[in-house]
Amino acid sequence: MEPPEESKLGLEEAEEIVLRWDSTTSEEARDNMIFGGDRLEVDRYLNAVDRIQRSMSSVSISDDQAKVNSAIQIAMARLEDEFRNILLIHTTPIEADSLSDPSSSTHSAATSSGGAASADFEDDPDEDKDEEEILRRGDSSNSVSYRSTSSIREIDLIPSDAVIDLGSIAERMISAGYLRECIQVYGSVRKSAVDSSFRKLGIEKLSIGDIQRLEWDQLETKIRRWIRAAKVCIRIVFASEKKLCEQIFEGLGTAIDDACFMETVKGPAIQLFNFAEAISISRRSPEKLFKILDLHDALMDLIPDIDAVFESKSSESIRIQAAEILSRLAEAARGILSEFENAVLREPSRVPVPGGTIHPLTRYVMNYISLISDYKQTLNELIVSKPSAGSRYSGDPTTPDMEFAELEGKTPLALHLIWIIVILQFNLDGKSKHYKDASLVHLFMMNNVHYIVQKVKGSPELREMIGDDYLKKMTGKFRLAATNYQRATWVRVLYCLRDEGLHVSGSFSSGVSKSALRERFKTFNAMFEEVHRTQAMWLVPDSQLREELRISVSEKLIPAYRSFLGRFRNHIESGRHPENYIKYSVEDLENAVLDFFEGLPVSQHLRRRSQ
């Protein structure tokens, strides 16, 4: 940059110009700025500085040298102030609508309408998901460069004429050996600009202790906010700062723009990552899994941008820290899954669920693994080892057996999901034993395994991972439970309606023991009433299953009763008080069966048969 007419400027004249602007001696100099005033004065001053600089080498007499040095120092002090001032004037906090997520084109409309100064980031999880999908679909080997060029958005933080002025000043300061001062001034002003951008983005300074103390649902909100803010920080704020350094210090050496950049952003970058780090080391518990996966995915998405923005050697520590946090988040996810499995296995509640219905554990676990299947893309990458299940031959009664060799070709994640279902059933099995009534044991298992099957069928991802083979197994299991239930309840009831033991002699029409017959009827009535009263209170939540079960019961009960009635009613009706023995018509029983498994109490009295 050649100022015009520079060779005509004498050394003394130059010194005089510099001295005129010495703010320690001139009040006028103190109250005014060179840059921002008359452009001619600017040029004149810079010329003067250059002139003096050039004379540094040629001046030999020590007195003159001292004068020159003194003048240089005065000029540099002045230029430092000018530099600072230009930076300060143009340090306005980043506009709210510049602060929208660069990877989403529709986003800027949403945030700028949301309110001017404080960027209030609304939660929009669906949109997040879409963005993530779009970004993930690219082939991972190509997508690095694709992502970083499309998602980084540098904005001009300072107007270009100011940038040029700053560059001119920097050039002089550096060639006079005042590089350190230059870096310090630059860093201190820009750093506070970054700090105020951070505040606008809602990035908080929280200690690890603070984060440990917060409730998880508060943290979830903060994580969501952090994810949005981090994208903006790295892709816009830091990238723009980097560009600004490059612009100002263009041609003055790359180490310098790098040093200024690091001076500006190192502290804020560490502050940004500290939050994610604190989350990654928080205590593990199952409900944290999905937000941690969100955080992991967001960070993984940002890594190429982080690597691009912090590519220099001096910013290595930041890249390393980001990678460390990512790996810790992955570990946390794995650990949580492991802990979840443990929790399911050991869940200790012994209070039986009334009515044999679906246990809350079953609902929780099935919802959880449904969500897991939503995150399967990430989890498939993170979960690489099989669950360590008991082997068939372990004989350990506290853990179920599972032979994974049978499940060929399944991803480790799928194996884990199957394992979770296995241990869920194992746990439920243990719980079922707390029911006093053996029928209820089976009903409970039937209900719960059926629920599991329905949930798996209801989710395509889950179904694909669990596989139809295992699904078939479980279906067989709940059908068996249904059969076992029927056996447990109805065998003894139907036993009352058997032929044997009623005939005194071998013939049909006569020789029926009336007393035995009366006993039979009485016993049947009592048993049925009890079963009816009890099992009306039981619950089979699934309507189809409930119907099927009732029909199955009816199919055995009704024909048996009908035939029994048909054969033996005359014998009762020919005696005294037949109504004490034949209490119910076939229709009555059919109606009574409709009460079963509704989960509601019935009155003690069934409708008597109409005479």
Place this chain on the structure above:
Amino acid sequence: MRATENQGSFLNRISIRRNQVVSMEGNHEQELDDLEIFQKHVADRFSNLLSSSSSSPEESAATAATSSDSLLSIAWLRKLLDTFLCCEAEFKALLIIGREPSQVSKPPLDRLVPELLDRVVKALDVCNAVTHGVDAVRHCQKLAEIAVSALGQRPIGDGQVRRAKKALNSLIAAMAIEDRDGSAGSKGTERAWSFGRRGSSAAGASGSNKDQATAQFRSMWWGMAKGWSAAKQVQAMSANLVAPRGNESSGLAHPVYIMSTVVVFVMWALVAAIPCQERTGLATHFQVPRQLGWAQPIIGLQDKIAEEWKKKEKKGTAGLLEEMQRLERLGQSLVEFADSFRFPAEAEKLEEVAAQVAELAETCRRMEEGLVPLQQQIREVFHKVVRTRTEVLEVLDQVGKVSSTPTM
């Protein structure tokens, strides 16, 4: 196969010793040896640190002695951190490897281990604060380097002296951050960055320059959450730090106590040395019973450092870091020279100044060499500690209690 085999694959990583069937007795003896060895190692290592810190920071700062290992120098701090890492590794092996997980949850460990973990989490915040503090120290280093560069030129003229003076004033202001008189005041904090006219001045108005530098220092370097205090954090860490007594003192309770003491001591020393957020009121003592043999070196170090800290509180210096103390002493001296400078200066004076500048340059060089590695080491400590904590938590969660019952 025992039940532990099936609980999670992470246990498989830990040790093959689990599979060995050892007699109770043999195990017990082995255990005692391990505990004693740990204790001895801790004592030895800190003894090393004590003897290598040949002089107090003040002594060596007052001389031009370049014994780079002096107490609370960068090199010494790095040794301290190395020591910590060694102790930590041994402790982890002691606690986790080759032990039945249930041992870790029996009384009194069921209380002591979570307390240690809590201390350790607090230590992580201290690590972060100290890392910021090291950045602050680098800032001071850079200011000193300006002075070195200025006063290294020949001949020394008004220009160079003014330049040096400006940098040195900033340096001194930055270091006076904790001056309780408040002249490096709290009122300056927000003023610094008002937009508009020139806020700073050149070498002349040193008052406002000082304020600005202090405010700048504070807002830029502290970096921790508002209200966070290093002094309070260390204080909290030393809560409940009580030597196990009676029948508690056998078994693992003692190593846990030892490790706790080591953690607290190391963090305390770091905070004493490196300027970080809010150190006023840093306690100069935490209770370590003097009769404990292994603790003697630590107590010795504590005494030395505490003495220095008390002196500091009287004089209002910033940070016991040996290099910072040098910077301060030399900075003050050179500022005096600069204040009274008339060109040309006497040869004798110039010689004196040259010597001081050389010492300053050497100190800056050591800082340049050592501060970044120091930060990396602090990071390593952070990692190791996190890892150990995770593994201990896994062991604890294994043992019986389900960490959370699934909620609906």
